[in-house]
Amino acid sequence: MKKRILSLLLAALLMLSAGLLSACGQQPSEPSAPADEPGSEPAAEPEGAVSNFIVPEGGYDGSEVTITFYHTMGANLTEVLDLYIPEFNKLYPNIHIEHQQVGNYDDVRDQISTEITVGNQPNIAYCYPDHVALYNLAGAVATLDDLIDSQIEVARADGSTEILGLTDEQKADFIAGYYEEGRQFGDGLMYTLPFSKSTEVLYYNKTFFDEHGLTVPTTWDEMEALCAQIKEIDPNSIPLGYDSESNWFITMCEQYGSGYTSATGDHFIFDNETNRAFVKEFREWYQNGYLTTQMLYGAYTSGLFTSETDPVSYMSIGSSAGATHQRPAKGEDGTYPFEVGIATIPQVSADNQKVISQGPSVCIFRKDNPQEVIASWLFVKFLTTSVDFQAEFSMASGYVPVLKSVAENEAYKAFIDQADGGDYISALSAKVCLEQEEYYYTSPAFNGSSTARDQVGSLLAQCLTAEDNGDVDAMIEQAFANAIAECEYNS
Secondary structure, three states, rough: OOOHHHHHHHHHHHHHHHHHOOOOEEOOOOOOOOOOOOOOOOOOOOOOOOOOOOOOOOOOOOOOOOEEEEEOOOOHHHHHHHHHHHHHHHOOOEEEEEEEEEHHHHHOOOHHHHHHHOOOOOEEEEEEEEHHHHHHHHHHHHOHHHHHHOEEEEEEEOEEEEEEOOHHHHHEEEHHHHHHHHHHHOOOOEEEEEOOEEEEEEEEOOOOOOOOOOOOOHHHHHHHHHHHOOOHHHHOOOOEEEEOOHHHHHHHHHHHHOOOOOOOOOOEOOOOHHHHHHHHHHHHHHOOOEEEHHHHOOOOOOHHHHOOOOOOOOEEEHHHHHHHHHHOOOOOOOOOOEEEEOOOOEOOOOOOOOOEEEEOOEEOOOOOOOHHHHHHHHHHHHHOHHHHHHHHHHHOOOEEEEEHHHHHHHHHHHHHHOOOOOOHHHHHHHHHHOOOHHHEOOOOOOOOOHHHHHHHHHHHHHHHOOOOOOOOOHHHHHHHHHHHHHHHHHH
């Protein structure tokens, strides 16, 4: 209900926003076809009647501006950021950067949503796609297309120059799945650039697997058979823990190509025969004692994976950025009780491999002064295209870099070369992520997409645990119908 009230409030600002933004070097443009929805219905304009940000003639004029950046970084990451801000200021001394840690990602979203109502939003912020969709109810986010494509030459304080936009080489250096996330809003326009990313990976007890001659599963059919094997070896175990019910449901939709949501037309398309079938199948797994999830376990399933008491799990699917939480504590002798292995999550088919793209991107907010937007862009461009920054930030955070070329950075290569299932588990996680970069997907974003995510996770958990009333199919159908109704009500 809170989100619905906020959305209505933002929608009431649309007419006001349109008037304010008309004087900021922005003009309407014809929306292009969606980049990631082949064969879909024609694209519609976003709900906030967003118009392109158009770079003023001359680009950056050297104005002295202060740029605010909201994020969720802890002390170790702000230390990295603070090392690179002076490097940026050597190039652009009149652009002053003030960054602020604002709780978690939801805290960033809520604070900005409130600030938008009075026109006091920051210049730059960590964001997820559904956050951007919410902000754009008031047309608050600057489109990046004209900035990206700009060939205006910008003079820097060190005597060098650069083009305002991205070169072809810079565009190609972004990992495609991360970069294209910025265009998933149904109008073909670019709203974000990737900053730090993660995905889901399969953690497994390599020591246990080696002792019992078990093979790491590459498909969900293999996973089911493996869970049955593990239950025979250790009947008290829960072989598999999955941290996110929502991610699991959405990933299965992607792997099957069965439909989840759409940024245009009918938003909620996950109630279909294929999706009901895999939910029914996973219910059987749960009933057989093969798995649990974060919602059902009541905590991250890494707790089961690293547990020294029954029940334990021997596999855990969770964030690649949380690798250190999947590592057991060292014993008194200074060694780990078991070695951790990491692999790509199972797939439905080798012909359509999909793993989720997670982690924050950055967006730039519209301002009355277009020079603030351009200055913000220059800073975002600096961070996201700097191989050295991406390498250092990734090593410090556990996230994977968004640039392909970071893999050739000497410091990062040395980091990856240390990869193991113990002290250097973060490097092992990053190594797996880099190996599967072509499989990443992102979901369409619109006002209500976060509700869809919550609802599919809840319905999966509900269907796994519901009592058998004699008609499992009817129960599952009703759960899907209820989830669709809730999505439509809250969007």
